[in-house]
Amino acid sequence: MALILITNDDGYASKGLRTLVEVAKEFGEVVVVAPDGPRSATSHAITMNTPLRLHHYHTDDDGTRYFRTNGTPCDCVKLGLRVVLKDRPADLVLSGINHGSNSSVSLIYSGTMGAAVEATLSHVPAIGFSLLDYHPDADFTAARHYVRLILQEMLRHPFTDEASLNVNIPNVPLEAIKGVKVTRQAKGYWREEMVERTDPYGGKYYWLTGRLEITDDGEDTCEWALQHNYVSVQPVQNDFTHHAIIPQLKFLEEI
């Protein structure tokens, strides 16, 4: 029986979280520590200047415990491992299922994947799951199927804590999904549009919006896989060094 800590960035009430808990229970003991509201795009943020609250809000008939907190997804992992599990070793941290894509550079801003990376820093293997549908009542039928298959495989094979997995699931019916591709992050960027508005008092404000532009036509990327109806599984590191550039910067050691 595996011990599995689950969190997300859409908040404790989201359908994606409920779905992930249901599937994870097939594999072991589950504990949930989730944000008390949406924390999309909070990346690896942690809470240092505000006290963290932790509220045990529900227990299932089978004993599964649910906690919510005012913190970020990373805080949830820290609170889960240290306070709730009291350093009892977790076998796996799962994050999601996110309502919306975390492909390409969206990974960088993702609270879902922030939590997964955080877990690997504590040497706990971790997987973040995302469905390419932002709707709060999205259909998780296909996602549920692939979450189950991936958990089966990853618990059976020796699992690495060197990288977390960023799993993105296309928003198509189960029978349209062609399988799984192991991918790299597609190069791209968000082309922002700052929508300017004026408040009733005459003050200007901006809504950050935009669209993801992909500048990468590789066939080994998350974007390629998703566009071709494959589930994308991407290993994500927690060493952010650009190792290949180190030799080119050696001239700085002469200053």
Added chain:
Amino acid sequence: MALILITNDDGYASKGLRTLVEVAKEFGEVVVVAPDGPRSATSHAITMNTPLRLHHYHTDDDGTRYFRTNGTPCDCVKLGLRVVLKDRPADLVLSGINHGSNSSVSLIYSGTMGAAVEATLSHVPAIGFSLLDYHPDADFTAARHYVRLILQEMLRHPFTDEASLNVNIPNVPLEAIKGVKVTRQAKGYWREEMVERTDPYGGKYYWLTGRLEITDDGEDTCEWALQHNYVSVQPVQNDFTHHAIIPQLKFLEEI
């Protein structure tokens, strides 16, 4: 004359920001867009569910403009490039000088470096500077010297937008600094202690604290450099794929 956008995560009123602006002015036209208060440990977080405000709060005699916003350091870069500079191409984004270290895994949580990585996604070269002193009135004499030298070199050499630079400066007098080392991220983790307290109404809350544990005795790391009184310059990527692990995960394509 270079066009330089400056931000930070300690907020618009910090001494580190003022110091960085003073040095950067020697190299070109400077525009400041900074958070309206501390945003430490906000990583790559962006603001999607709250409107962003942007207030032009000061102009220097030489015309340098200063803006502050309720957003994160990443939001500052987006607002700076899109709204303030109106897509006029910036030559460089600088972030800092942070009051405190961003070595080892602190890089992952760093708002200072979140802003720098954000800039490289828009193909603008970027450098984050951090001094290993958390004090609000820290002595930036040595930092100022090395910021100047690094800017001189990086504006002279063809500069990459493939990686931002994470520059950490030891907290010792200028004459004690031995030079610059180009480094990789030292492996480590934050050993958290969740300090538990009780509020006047009987409710529990937690302060997230802890200490950085380094599990890496390599002599090519940021930690080694800083402990030996070198300035650490580290290239940081915006592709978070763990490329080396991709072949080991290919079995997942069989499910």
